[in-house]
Amino acid sequence: MKKFQPISELYPHMLHGGDYNPDQWLHMPEIIEEDMRLMKLAHVNTMSLGIFSWTQLEPEEGVYNFSYLDMMIEKIGKNGGKVLLATPTGSKPLWMARKYPEIRMVDQRGYREMTGRRHNHCYNSPIYREKTYEINRRLAQRYGNNDTVIGWHLSNEYANCRTVCYCQTCQAKFREYVKAKYKTLDNLNQSWCTAFWSHTVTDWDLIEAPSDMGEDSVHGLTLDWKRFVSDSYVDYMKSEIAAIREFSDKPVTANLMRNFTRIDYWEMAKHIDVASWDSYPYWHRDDAGIEHADVCFNNDFFRSIKGGKPFLLMESTPSMPNWHDINKLKRPGVNRLGGLQSVSQGSDSVQYFQWRMARGNVEKFHGAVVNHEGSENSRVFREVASLGETLEKLDAIVGCPVESDAAVFYSAENQWALADAQGFNRHNKKHLETIVRHYKQFLDRGINTDIVGYESDFSKYKVVIAPMLYSVSDELIDKIEQYVANGGTFITTYISGMVDKNDLCYLGGFPAGKLKDVFGLWNEEIDSLYPNDSNKVEFGGKEYKAIDYCELLHARGAKVLGSYKEDFYAGMPAVLENSYGKGKAYYIAFRDTGDFLTDFYEGIVAESGLKSSFNGTLAEGVVARSRTDGEFDYVFLLNYRNEERTVNTSAVYTDMETGETRTGEIKLCPFGSIVMKIKK
């Protein structure tokens, strides 16, 4: 595999820095001077600037004042730093919200938000789009070719708000969207199954967005509404980019969010130059294993949605967040550990929210490089500076891709449909958790993994896993069939292959259509278990506990690898393997409590020849991932335990930090990590 270009040719290094809000300190210029001094000490090189500066930049309508940005970009540039310049649209000025009520979001009950808070603008409002265009255009004109500015930070965390917008503008656009999609009312009514409960739409004008005080029983409507909202955000973002592109061709990114389903990021990613995301795990909690796997899953996801191109870790906290229920400190070494984890999976940055703690308001206790005390004399500052030093030694990794032979399927589309399904365990389907538990099987074995969606190319992978693949389009069915026929290994589970893109159940038996042939089975019934219920499955001579879901399948050609031991479906198949064409399709009919997946994937990995990033045996709690430039592999070993760990390798490697060349035993201190360069 070949390296990608660095995100900015202006700065072909690992970015290290974060959100910086000097506009909060303009009345204390000594603070800003101190920041310049501290940035150097912290080995910080890139600042996200202007994220919530709209009122600063446009204090009254049509009156612009860029003096603070002028000053700060110059100062940072002179200080040797670079800037990711934000469009300020994440928070509308109060004067704008007051003057133009139509730019404020309306909730599903018709309640229009008041003037305050952030992110709560109507993204379909013509006025807000006009105001957005104008401020963005001016920023691009002024700074689009400034050498200190290396890229654009679009708005902030799109759709991170109480509600999406249900205003009349949005409702009208939604009706247009639906009309354009379905063309005729007959087509609409069949696609939405409106004969159910007498919901037949007899005039386009009768369509309303779903609401908890209106329609919430028509799934096609709900699904189309979610698509419309997602598309609207993407369209709004495109309007932001268009304004920038009048004057600047520097890369644009939007800081996205973990496990976020209001926007289909697969769609959004098509329009940005580089993906970036904000990572705020609950470190050191009881569920640390799954929590950590989930974060890694997201790293892989945000790389995958841009076709494997390196992404940016745009936000992370150097110590604690402020919005968790309980805001625990990251332990010593953990800031480095989390940062290098992202880098190992394709990040070309470690950015923080935030550089300096604000004096007031809701985020004043959010961790920062510089705390309220204000000096470099803090544990947190020292840890940041130390990681900065390390990153400075990783230039060779900038642009390097991740080589993966395995993939896991994840898409908001599937989430949307499944979330709406009334049945099974209605309120606790655990779709994402299930995906992460499968994904973790590869993570724990050091196996690089991509994430794939409906439009992805499966053919390059040895193994594709798609747990709870509830919603399958005809195209996806074809793709799975061809993938397996051509030699791929495809694995799915219970609650798969049930509905089409309109959320209508497939007729003729589950899983849908020819998936029954691909998997060699028919799924007659799905048993949902109460919390105190369980069954047992025998597989490979061992017995495993089944919880939550047990499907009652009939093998139609598949080989039965495991069967239920109890209840009225004792003896029915629970794990099936089907040879189809040149490949194999596996179906897991039940939810296990963890050990089954471990044993099952042990076999899958062995059989499919998936390889670990690390040439050696991993100790418990040690994660290995790698990137490559085609000539060298860059292997990261990350110790997630607060205890020393020792591993051994026969490979000869260069420690990227010390420059030493070594082999054999590697000692990792508690929460310790190492970056190794190894000739391919």
Add this chain to the structure above:
Amino acid sequence: MKKFQPISELYPHMLHGGDYNPDQWLHMPEIIEEDMRLMKLAHVNTMSLGIFSWTQLEPEEGVYNFSYLDMMIEKIGKNGGKVLLATPTGSKPLWMARKYPEIRMVDQRGYREMTGRRHNHCYNSPIYREKTYEINRRLAQRYGNNDTVIGWHLSNEYANCRTVCYCQTCQAKFREYVKAKYKTLDNLNQSWCTAFWSHTVTDWDLIEAPSDMGEDSVHGLTLDWKRFVSDSYVDYMKSEIAAIREFSDKPVTANLMRNFTRIDYWEMAKHIDVASWDSYPYWHRDDAGIEHADVCFNNDFFRSIKGGKPFLLMESTPSMPNWHDINKLKRPGVNRLGGLQSVSQGSDSVQYFQWRMARGNVEKFHGAVVNHEGSENSRVFREVASLGETLEKLDAIVGCPVESDAAVFYSAENQWALADAQGFNRHNKKHLETIVRHYKQFLDRGINTDIVGYESDFSKYKVVIAPMLYSVSDELIDKIEQYVANGGTFITTYISGMVDKNDLCYLGGFPAGKLKDVFGLWNEEIDSLYPNDSNKVEFGGKEYKAIDYCELLHARGAKVLGSYKEDFYAGMPAVLENSYGKGKAYYIAFRDTGDFLTDFYEGIVAESGLKSSFNGTLAEGVVARSRTDGEFDYVFLLNYRNEERTVNTSAVYTDMETGETRTGEIKLCPFGSIVMKIKK
């Protein structure tokens, strides 16, 4: 006792079928043809048709199209089936909801619902009543004398919606209702105790419905509002019936709901020809014993509100529901078990929701006779067909009453008042659960039981139980007194005899008025216990645990059967028996944990001579109930355990399914059941 007439002389058999929505499949006529074939295979004979068909029948205002009903009624009739024809008023067409906003419900905060969903019309809206009248009239005119149509299914689950209606029309009608009831403001103010908190009503126009953003502290107001809402629904239903009666005198029913308190079903039942209900228990859950007893309680309730006349089990799921939190499959045999349980208690049908699973929307995963696969090749289909065969052999039972010597008191009126009571354990009074726990004592012993309300005749029962009889009218006090005086056995508990029909506390000591004489006691204080608290009660030489409530009573003539052992009221009476006239009145002052009731009722049953339906000893988990035609008893034995059970009888019986005549040992397979015909 004499048999009742069959529900329809046109079809004097056990009905077996369910909700059928061919309007969802008009674009796939092959599905409808297949349905005809499958119905015969399933031994299904009766379909509920047209429940949500209004838009189909009246696609635009005043334009009617009955072609689909014409077709389906003809098809079903030709196929040998019968139809319960629905009025389509359960869901208003979207065009109607849009054109006439006033037909949409308004919640207690004044928020009018949007156009979607079902059941959410204003039942007092003149326009909705006009539209209802017209569509019903036309249906009755067209199908009212069609031989395939055996009865009318009124609307759907009246009041099964988010809220009841608080619109201005309703508010104005409520003021008329109150004015008509109280005549003078003085009378109103005293009845509502409005001097409390300065709520004196000085003008009729000041009256508003209770609201969580308005008045919620005047209990008389709340109680009258609940009565008004219930009466409004009944009145709306009467308007539906009146339209039908223009052209059809076939029986009408409304599918009612379990433990539902928005409507006083005792009132509603006066206006329907046959009661029916929708039964969706949580099978196989940890609380299966109470859950099952609750379902049986409802079977008895829906028979009792029509004076013992057989009812219809109008909906049940052949496999799983879709709206439970966790939607577990019914185990093999359980569909038969649940169906025969209802028949044993007076149902002349086993009807399902639904015949065929919809392709889309909220109920698409609700169990059905025919699933998305679509054939007869499913476990569920086979179980339905098998029960259908059984029901075909039970013609003799159609119309047979249930003979009961015992009764349990239950009325929405008492629920309404008690729910509002601020005091005791405010949020968890467990009124209904307490009733069911008492009721279960008879159920477990095979004793047929009726349910009685304020207007019922008690005199025909040996024993009447009325747990937590909080609200007692003067008429009820008289009735209880006369019942006991004339030889009856009456049992009540803590929190009884406290308020009158205006929810005003009786003065002079609890229980109210002469109930103190009937029970021979005075109730000075009610101690409500925290979850970790308990007391002990000694009764019959054994010690029992007391939880939740302990009343501090003084015996005034009653015989003390049990006393508290602990706390400052140790030694005070906890169980009392009073001989009054020719009868006995029992008062249980505390809530027990189960074993006390078992021992207490053992004595009551022995003393009062209540008889089991089964002549023999019941095994644990086996329920016995019976119906009679005066000449034969039809005894049902139902095994609720997933294990074989053996019982013995000295009676000579005919197995209704095999036709064999037998006596002695009866083996019931897991979840198994038998219907026996025994000469009286």
Add this chain to the structure above:
Amino acid sequence: MKKFQPISELYPHMLHGGDYNPDQWLHMPEIIEEDMRLMKLAHVNTMSLGIFSWTQLEPEEGVYNFSYLDMMIEKIGKNGGKVLLATPTGSKPLWMARKYPEIRMVDQRGYREMTGRRHNHCYNSPIYREKTYEINRRLAQRYGNNDTVIGWHLSNEYANCRTVCYCQTCQAKFREYVKAKYKTLDNLNQSWCTAFWSHTVTDWDLIEAPSDMGEDSVHGLTLDWKRFVSDSYVDYMKSEIAAIREFSDKPVTANLMRNFTRIDYWEMAKHIDVASWDSYPYWHRDDAGIEHADVCFNNDFFRSIKGGKPFLLMESTPSMPNWHDINKLKRPGVNRLGGLQSVSQGSDSVQYFQWRMARGNVEKFHGAVVNHEGSENSRVFREVASLGETLEKLDAIVGCPVESDAAVFYSAENQWALADAQGFNRHNKKHLETIVRHYKQFLDRGINTDIVGYESDFSKYKVVIAPMLYSVSDELIDKIEQYVANGGTFITTYISGMVDKNDLCYLGGFPAGKLKDVFGLWNEEIDSLYPNDSNKVEFGGKEYKAIDYCELLHARGAKVLGSYKEDFYAGMPAVLENSYGKGKAYYIAFRDTGDFLTDFYEGIVAESGLKSSFNGTLAEGVVARSRTDGEFDYVFLLNYRNEERTVNTSAVYTDMETGETRTGEIKLCPFGSIVMKIKK
């Protein structure tokens, strides 16, 4: 110390009585006659009259009818009783609420309440103030000099309602308030840190009250809004008083509420003549120890806000409340125990809600002296009467102050800021509970304690405790510094000294400014622990468990008394003592599970020479508190255990009830209590 004047010279005795609502019984005059008889039997002498009588007094606008008050005041006076006369403003008449919608509260979403309920008027409404003024003025004119009336009971439980008011009148007043406070927008913007999230206020008119559907992220705004609401209530109360003062100079009080933070009672107290409060503990619950300490804390608080002047226990239930989740009966002796507890801490009354149970509505099951049975023949009545007899013997204690050498800091201001803080354990900071746990250390040792706030004089105390002193003004910092410098002992904990009066974090390190010198330390980080986390602290040779919070401190001069044992901050200081000037400052860096505080305060008490009220060793569960007239101490021993307790004293005392003079062993029956007069 010198005695205070009695609350009313007209009646220099302990008040004993309660809320009386004869307006609910005007149609049953025999009940009112019976009340007069029963009051004497109950040794009741003072009734709160007219609390919710507005509609009675002004049945239509401008039409007044005082006949019922005329009658009742005369009757009570003739019966030997006294009256606390209420202004009726706690509940507006329905006619007024309907005619003047603007007097009804509006919630934060703009929803105006309907006409019903109580306490829900807009306290800033000019019309409501006008109506209030007029009715109060007339009451004062008519009864202000009546010898039966000994004082004024202002409205009822100010701000005890669903919401405070957000109507346009209030919003406009709030803008005036803010403008007057900050003068310039620059000043406002810096004080509110509005550059954060682009919330810069560019026009005064843009300011809106905080709302969950509007601004909730600007802490300065939220804090000022809370101050404004509190001030508005105080201002409304002042307008009530002004009307009274036109004709009457009798003392005014307002019945305040436990742990209530909508109003800053330190401010409100400045304008009333005597403090009073309503005490409704959850007796006999598992957390009885903390619950009881919390009640005592409130007794001390309500005395302290009036500079130590005796207060009134204005409401308590003689048996059970009605609004608790579970409404348990007070055990025998407990009504006396709770009443005397309040008297021991400075109450010159034991008043009940309510004299007689209402027949209807939400409070009909609230405990009362007279229940629905209506006679004196109840346990509760007898207990009340008995306490009345006791109180009649305590005339000498009327007006006696409490002598305290210790104080605990508590202020709504600190609560307001801390409640808003996003960080730490966000939803469960347990500020008040922490204060009470510290306070309990003195309570359990019989040490009289005052409560102090921002404006209090600390200099008179040997020890001042201020747990979680999050918000510190510059003035408070100075006060603490001077207090310690001059010899005081000051104790604080984690999460202290962080923000200023605008809720802006102090720069330069925590605790703020020179507090670092006073405590001799710098607080670098705060670790918030998950529920399953803990650390250990070694102190005085013992090991204690640390939970919830562990601060990472650096001693800068302080002596380290205890250190962490585990995690990465093992060895860092956890308990510090700093000698500063003539005094000592202690800092506890972690939350313990109880035993640490016990051992820590054992040392503090010994060192600082704090004295118990009781000359002897207290048995477990026995509380001692005392009042004094300068010549005698009046020592109360109160046994909170349902078991006999024995204590010994060398003091010679007179039992105030029996008149006997004794010394040596004192036996306290279960829940028993004694009042001892001892020569100083």
